[in-house]
Amino acid sequence: MLGEKELKKLFPDFEDLIQPSGIDLELDKIFIQNGSGSLIDNEKNLPEIKELEGPIYTLEPHTPYLASIKRKIKIPKGYAMLYNPRSTLLRSFVSVQTAVGDPGFYGTLTFLIINHGNYPYKIKKGDRIAQGVVFEVVGSGEYNGSYQEKEE
Template sequence: MLGEKELIKLFPDFEGLIQPSGIDLPLEDVFVQKSAGSLIDNEKNLPELEKLEGPIYTLKAKTAYSVTVAPKVKIPKGYSMLYRPRSTLNRSFISVHTAVGDPGFYGTLQFMVYNYGEFDYQIKKGERIAQAVVFKVSGSGEYNGSYQESE
């Protein structure tokens, strides 16, 4: 795992968000699901999403949301990111479900947030919801999947 000195060199766009062992990821947009989706024979049929109005979002109890974080991330070749939820959210019954960031990925990170609590939860755009932990990866190629954005 990389520490803050290495992170500052590799991720200058995240200045001010670097922590001793990771990069804080602030909430950008929140979406609700408006249609069904499917994954059959590796064919992705993503659900339609509706963007909620901010800057303060109310996460209803027992409800899932798709969220984006800012800024866009560029993972250098030879590195991978794991995304972990901030402990404040865990303590408030809010979970952030994430994936692995592959070497070479560039784009907007999208996570799922679920309110496991019995009560609504309010959160403001720009609040830190997750932390990216960066690892060196040897012998890897680069991400070239359907979620790659152009630089």
């Protein structure tokens, strides 16, 4: 796992969000499911989603949402990221569920966020909802999947 000195070298655009052992990730937008989807024979048919009005969002109890992260990220070749929820969310009965960030990925991160509590929970654009932890990956290739965005 990389510490803050190495993270500052690899992720200069996130310098203000670097912690001793990871990078804080800020909420940009919240979406709710607005239609069905499927994954049959590896054919991705993502559900339609609807963006909620912000900048303050109310997460209803027992309801899943998608959350996009404010800044695009470029994971350098030879490194991967694992994402964990901020402890304040967990202590508030809100979880953030994620996938692995592969070496070479560039784009907007999208996470599943769920209010598991029995009461509404408010969150605001710019709030830090997750932390990316970076690991060196020996002998890796580079991500070239369908969620890869073109670098600007």
